[in-house]
Amino acid sequence: MYRTTGIYIKNNKISKYKEIVDAGVPEVVYIPLDRHVGAPAKPVVSKGAEVKIGTLVAKADETLSVNVYSSVAGKVVETDDKLITIKTSEDIYEKSIDTSEGIITEIPDSKTLILEKIRKAGIVGMGGAGFPAAVKLDIPETCKIECLVINGLEGEPYFTADNRLMVEKAEEIVIGARIINKLLGIQNAIIAVDEENKDAVKALVGVTKRYIGVNVKAVKNKYPTAAETQLIKKLFNVEIPKTKLTRDFGYIVHNVGTVYSIYNAVMKNKPLYERIVTVSGDAADNPQNFLVRAGTPASYLANKAGSIDNARLLICGGVMMGTEISDVNTPISLLDGGLLMFKKAKKDTEASPCIRCGRCSQNCPVHLQPFEIADRLKIGDTPKLYKLRPSDCINCGICSYLCPAKIPLLDFIKMAKEQIR
Amino acid sequence: MSIRINPPHVIDKTSTKSIMLDVIIAMIPAMAVSVLFFGLNAMLVIITSVTACIALEYMCSIYWLKTKNNTQDLSAIVTGILLAFCLPGNLPLWMVIIGAFIAIVVTKMAFGGLGRNIFNPALAGRTFLFLAFPVQMTLWPKPNLRDFWNYDIKTGATALEIIKYSDVSTSATRLDNNEYLSSLPDYYDMFIGYISGSVGEISVAAILIGFFYLLYKKVITWHVPVFYMGTVFLIMYAVSLNSAEPIKYNSFLHVLSGGLMLGAVFMATDYTTSPMTAFGRIIFAVGCGVLTVLIRLNSVYMEGVAFSILIMNAFVPLIDKFTKPRIFGTGRK
Numbered sequence A: 001m002y003r004t005t006g007i008y009i010k011n012n013k014i015s016k017y018k019e020i021v022d023a024g025v026p027e028v029v030y031i032p033l034d035r036h037v038g039a040p041a042k043p044v045v046s047k048g049a050e051v052k053i054g055t056l057v058a059k060a061d062e063t064l065s066v067n068v069y070s071s072v073a074g075k076v077v078e079t080d081d082k083l084i085t086i087k088t089s090e091d092i093y094e095k096s097i098d099t100s101e102g103i104i105t106e107i108p109d110s111k112t113l114i115l116e117k118i119r120k121a122g123i124v125g126m127g128g129a130g131f132p133a134a135v136k137l138d139i140p141e142t143c144k145i146e147c148l149v150i151n152g153l154e155g156e157p158y159f160t161a162d163n164r165l166m167v168e169k170a171e172e173i174v175i176g177a178r179i180i181n182k183l184l185g186i187q188n189a190i191i192a193v194d195e196e197n198k199d200a201v202k203a204l205v206g207v208t209k210r211y212i213g214v215n216v217k218a219v220k221n222k223y224p225t226a227a228e229t230q231l232i233k234k235l236f237n238v239e240i241p242k243t244k245l246t247r248d249f250g251y252i253v254h255n256v257g258t259v260y261s262i263y264n265a266v267m268k269n270k271p272l273y274e275r276i277v278t279v280s281g282d283a284a285d286n287p288q289n290f291l292v293r294a295g296t297p298a299s300y301l302a303n304k305a306g307s308i309d310n311a312r313l314l315i316c317g318g319v320m321m322g323t324e325i326s327d328v329n330t331p332i333s334l335l336d337g338g339l340l341m342f343k344k345a346k347k348d349t350e351a352s353p354c355i356r357c358g359r360c361s362q363n364c365p366v367h368l369q370p371f372e373i374a375d376r377l378k379i380g381d382t383p384k385l386y387k388l389r390p391s392d393c394i395n396c397g398i399c400s401y402l403c404p405a406k407i408p409l410l411d412f413i414k415m416a417k418e419q420i421r
Numbered sequence B: 001m002s003i004r005i006n007p008p009h010v011i012d013k014t015s016t017k018s019i020m021l022d023v024i025i026a027m028i029p030a031m032a033v034s035v036l037f038f039g040l041n042a043m044l045v046i047i048t049s050v051t052a053c054i055a056l057e058y059m060c061s062i063y064w065l066k067t068k069n070n071t072q073d074l075s076a077i078v079t080g081i082l083l084a085f086c087l088p089g090n091l092p093l094w095m096v097i098i099g100a101f102i103a104i105v106v107t108k109m110a111f112g113g114l115g116r117n118i119f120n121p122a123l124a125g126r127t128f129l130f131l132a133f134p135v136q137m138t139l140w141p142k143p144n145l146r147d148f149w150n151y152d153i154k155t156g157a158t159a160l161e162i163i164k165y166s167d168v169s170t171s172a173t174r175l176d177n178n179e180y181l182s183s184l185p186d187y188y189d190m191f192i193g194y195i196s197g198s199v200g201e202i203s204v205a206a207i208l209i210g211f212f213y214l215l216y217k218k219v220i221t222w223h224v225p226v227f228y229m230g231t232v233f234l235i236m237y238a239v240s241l242n243s244a245e246p247i248k249y250n251s252f253l254h255v256l257s258g259g260l261m262l263g264a265v266f267m268a269t270d271y272t273t274s275p276m277t278a279f280g281r282i283i284f285a286v287g288c289g290v291l292t293v294l295i296r297l298n299s300v301y302m303e304g305v306a307f308s309i310l311i312m313n314a315f316v317p318l319i320d321k322f323t324k325p326r327i328f329g330t331g332r333k
């Protein structure tokens, strides 16, 4: 039946043509230890320790966890369960890291070695999910993977970091894809790129001509096509329920940023400690894409693109799914593709009664009934809530975005998730 | 006032108020046509109806439901205009106020206000008036372009009344009946709206403009109007093929005259009283169409739109229940 395949949101990709710039080293970094999925990493350095770029500062606590590395050279001033604070000094790299410029194309032969390198490097899903990449790639024998999907779509308005990465590091990404291909024992990777990002498509197509097993596909980027299951639906017309993993259906999806990090980890021995972040919004005088070290305070980064004093509203992540931050020293983590600054604080909005327009349910990418979930939650009808399956929600925020009555539907759905847990 | 901290941090501009405003804008052509053709009386009916609806909604929301002033969302104005649209242009104004009372107080606010009513308020108001004052509610003024001040009001039958009472067997001769039928307006007059009828229903052209405006603004989808009118057209067409008096079942006449187009575009598409899913809306529209035909052909009433939509309104919860979309990734192989 008639339903939408995503909605158009003004995408504001202002920084699309801005080259990636190194954001430099702030005076202090606060490296977060718990932003990934799974157990927080356990600190292995103590106060006063000298660290270099790429020094292991916290260790994976369980299988579902990741190692955390220092993004700067300097001295540890404080550690606790969640943060390691490091006062920076001049850049010195760990010796094991290959800092040379050239591109390495020779992929190691041993699958175990590749997987071990990815695991050790502390790579997480950089599209925002934060799932440990090594766990995702550790496929049991019973799963037969057919296709590797590399997600180059950025659903969030303003975000252009992945786009720039594809333009400037196309070859590394393609080699990264081949590394994963090798690990999975397949020759079939698809890089999905927003059809509007012509530069990225061109750059990648140019490179894929020289390598086998990697192809580029330009797709129309509505919101939220960039979400993993939505992308698979778009590419293969397969619907994967929330209770299943993509690998159960033969697909593995990785973000381009993750793939680039995998290249670095396997070929250059470089653990994950930095990423590309778009700094944008109407309070940014010069919206740009920065190479940012994990733990950089938001204020430092915001001042690189404008002045934080102009920003009344600061969002870590995107406008649809990110988090509003009040502390200007909030560290940027490896999962944040953007830091957005706006001149105006959010307007007061008051919810009015639902007028049953159906916008929320017609446009929900997983076909939920947000208005009904909100209703049942209010009257406390828990048995019915189970049936409405709020846990299938992918947090895209479309329902709240579209509701003409301005009901914060997503908030209610999150509460409903808690309720039936 | 509450400031939202949680995502999403941007929200769409469309609001309940902007939707209502769009509906009002879409009704302006039909209002203009009716004032042009029916003169001052029609204008007074519209103004009275809107004023009464706003006043009643205001009082109910403040003193009864104790919510904030609900009139700010403009929905009372929409109801007021719609109510006026289904009344004859020369209805005594006190009756209009009674209609507004039934619409706002009994049908809308008693159920909890905007979004909670089961029946379309304007149609409920009109139907009450129709049953309570059958004579006044079927005195249709004739349009007169040159008589804004209504010095000289003639009343006339609507096209549907004319065809309903045409009857070969009772007329003295076949010729009589043909003469009688010649009082039918031609299609051009129907399209422009130079015919007898209720305030808002006369002009097909004006309603179509409103329809396209609503489509353009994405306030409604095409499903309900098209399926509703399509159903009536097709059934009437099928019936007329095997009939001795095809004029009675003239499908064009049935679609172009009477309240069908007004009802299909503005009343059956009301969010609150129609199903939520596109599929549900199609079922709803087809149901309305079938009922309209049944009433027009088999009952003493010539109109059937108001009753059909009200009856289908009652089935909306049921339709919604059976047209719930399946959740992503479930129920498909």
Ligand code: SF4
Binding pocket: A360, A363, A364, A365, A366, A367, A368, A370, A392, A393, A394, A395, A396, A397, A398, A399, A400, A409, A410, A413
């Ligand atoms: S936030 Fe959840 S419920 Fe709302 S539209 Fe997105 S998936 Fe559906």
Ligand code: SF4
Binding pocket: A353, A354, A355, A356, A357, A358, A359, A360, A361, A370, A371, A399, A402, A403, A404, A405, A406, A407, A409
């Ligand atoms: S979008 Fe808002 S007003 Fe429309 S049905 Fe959903 S909750 Fe109700």
